[in-house]
Amino acid sequence: MLNITSKAPTAQTHGFIDQSFYSGNESRTRFGIGGSLVPEVLKGSISTLFGSYDGNVDNRHNGQEVNGYNHKGVRGKLEFTPNDDVKLTLIADYMQSHDDAPNGVVSKSLNPAFSNALRPVRASSDNRDINTDTRSHVQDTNKGLSAQLDWNLGDYTLTSITAWRGWDNIQYQDGDRLGTVTAAFPGTADKGDLAFDQYSQELRLASPKDEFLEYVGGLFYMHGKDEETYQRTLSTTTRVDRGIADYSTTSDSYAAFGETTLNFTSRFRGIAGLRYTHDDLKYDHRRVSTSATTVSGIQPATSSSGSVDEDGWSGRLGVQYDLSDNITSYLTYSRGYKGPAYNVFFNMQPRDTDALKPETSNTWEAGIKATAWNNRLTTNLAVFHSDYDNYQANFFDTVAGQVVTRLINAGSVSTEGVELDYALQATQQLKLSGALAYTRARIDQFACPPGAAATCNVNGKPLPFSPDWKSYVRADYSIPLDNGLDIELGTDYSWQSEVQYDISQNLNTKQGAYGIWNASVALADYTNGWRVALLAKNLADKSYSPLLASGGNYIYRAVPRDDERYFGVQLRKDF
Numbered sequence: 001m002l003n004i005t006s007k008a009p010t011a012q013t014h015g016f017i018d019q020s021f022y023s024g025n026e027s028r029t030r031f032g033i034g035g036s037l038v039p040e041v042l043k044g045s046i047s048t049l050f051g052s053y054d055g056n057v058d059n060r061h062n063g064q065e066v067n068g069y070n071h072k073g074v075r076g077k078l079e080f081t082p083n084d085d086v087k088l089t090l091i092a093d094y095m096q097s098h099d100d101a102p103n104g105v106v107s108k109s110l111n112p113a114f115s116n117a118l119r120p121v122r123a124s125s126d127n128r129d130i131n132t133d134t135r136s137h138v139q140d141t142n143k144g145l146s147a148q149l150d151w152n153l154g155d156y157t158l159t160s161i162t163a164w165r166g167w168d169n170i171q172y173q174d175g176d177r178l179g180t181v182t183a184a185f186p187g188t189a190d191k192g193d194l195a196f197d198q199y200s201q202e203l204r205l206a207s208p209k210d211e212f213l214e215y216v217g218g219l220f221y222m223h224g225k226d227e228e229t230y231q232r233t234l235s236t237t238t239r240v241d242r243g244i245a246d247y248s249t250t251s252d253s254y255a256a257f258g259e260t261t262l263n264f265t266s267r268f269r270g271i272a273g274l275r276y277t278h279d280d281l282k283y284d285h286r287r288v289s290t291s292a293t294t295v296s297g298i299q300p301a302t303s304s305s306g307s308v309d310e311d312g313w314s315g316r317l318g319v320q321y322d323l324s325d326n327i328t329s330y331l332t333y334s335r336g337y338k339g340p341a342y343n344v345f346f347n348m349q350p351r352d353t354d355a356l357k358p359e360t361s362n363t364w365e366a367g368i369k370a371t372a373w374n375n376r377l378t379t380n381l382a383v384f385h386s387d388y389d390n391y392q393a394n395f396f397d398t399v400a401g402q403v404v405t406r407l408i409n410a411g412s413v414s415t416e417g418v419e420l421d422y423a424l425q426a427t428q429q430l431k432l433s434g435a436l437a438y439t440r441a442r443i444d445q446f447a448c449p450p451g452a453a454a455t456c457n458v459n460g461k462p463l464p465f466s467p468d469w470k471s472y473v474r475a476d477y478s479i480p481l482d483n484g485l486d487i488e489l490g491t492d493y494s495w496q497s498e499v500q501y502d503i504s505q506n507l508n509t510k511q512g513a514y515g516i517w518n519a520s521v522a523l524a525d526y527t528n529g530w531r532v533a534l535l536a537k538n539l540a541d542k543s544y545s546p547l548l549a550s551g552g553n554y555i556y557r558a559v560p561r562d563d564e565r566y567f568g569v570q571l572r573k574d575f
Helices: 112-118
Strands: 014-022 026-038 042-053 057-059 069-083 086-099 105-109 137-153 156-174 187-206 213-235 240-263 268-289 302-324 327-338 359-372 377-389 392-399 402-409 411-425 430-446 469-480 486-496 514-525 530-537 548-550 554-557 566-574
Touching: 014 530, 105 112, 268 327
Parallel strands: none
Antiparallel strands: 014 026, 014 566, 026 042, 042 069, 069 086, 086 137, 105 554, 137 156, 156 187, 187 213, 213 240, 240 268, 268 302, 302 327, 327 359, 359 377, 377 411, 392 402, 411 430, 430 469, 469 486, 486 514, 514 530, 530 566, 548 554
């Protein structure tokens, strides 16, 4: 479970404004203020953000720049403490996003006829041009509310967390990635509407601290519902066909959990936790089509529905031993559980109506956390091994003549590796930090999905999006001036080895090893609360792709913001 926390409001009034400008006409603005509203009873904070960017991809069909965004959002927090035993925290957030990332930029053509149709765009590994007649873009609205009550009952703490999240999404996609309809390459344009709501409630009780036996136990419930309408229009030189699918999924998850810490000595501790989860999941899917037979990208009319319920256990066992006041070692075993799923999508077929089995995992991890030199050096070292059964993964397949992503039970996979990170305050002015990870993620026994058109001979091959090696180093150096100002120099470099993006091991969807180098120089006056920084991103001007996928006649890529060198300035004022 992901647990995200934010800084609590402070009693003293404090605010900030942060403004950044980058090449490519990118602007980011953040503003926040917080403090006491009723002394010793009510504190609050509010923050906002605004961002816009033209993009770094050119549409040669109409001359527009795309792959940009317009974002705006607000987040507010209230902390109410009527007495020493009760604290109520209320959080609300709202975010609107309008992104016009293209539906893939063609990086390699596998068909001479498609290459001709793509002109004047030339496919290449660093291509940032498209030629499309439909503007792909997404309009997103994310919103949420939560209330957390912490109530001290003597030495015990009762916590209640009630939360709601909503997500509305409208997307438009150019499916053919071409600007002209031809006899060989029909045009497809998609529109999707999505509405999602999620409610959750958690109750937990925590025992007193600093006892031989410390524990926390509780109950959890979550309800989610997703409703979508997806429309695809197929245009050929002689006719137009259309398919519309309405589908929904509803999930209810119930859990009881508990975890205990046994403090055998001041240096030796044992940890044991267990969670029982019951999942109820159902879906409904209906598609209509103007064609009674399959046409490119649109299956005939169909309808289906289904439901499934599963029970799962997860938990962990572990020991911690302090080798000294500055070194802690640990060994843990964890069992993970991911509930069932349905692969519900526009072109869903009878073969897709079976529910995916729950994914389970077994993980061993051992490590050391250490500090030295009066905490000037901190290091963490961990080794791990994980085995997954009924691994849930995306599988690129061909349906109605077009490549789609199917969610499948991929079989058995495993990961193992070593992770190291450190932070060193080398001198009063110089700080060094970094991380190194080796992860061997492999497919042990692949379960080929029914009717798969793609190859399934992938046992022993790497998992997608899992490079064997990743590393990061950073250095920060400050130069204090006689007038009270500080000059701050910073640089960082991240590197990763070759990565495969397709579980079917398509030779054309590999990204080679690459590294990204960033740097900054800043002038700051912390006494008066301001800082100005000049930023340089991707100084070596290295193009890379965070995604490569097959479109049948071609390979397409996602273009990241830092696909080329760019510069910026950041201004911050605290008050």
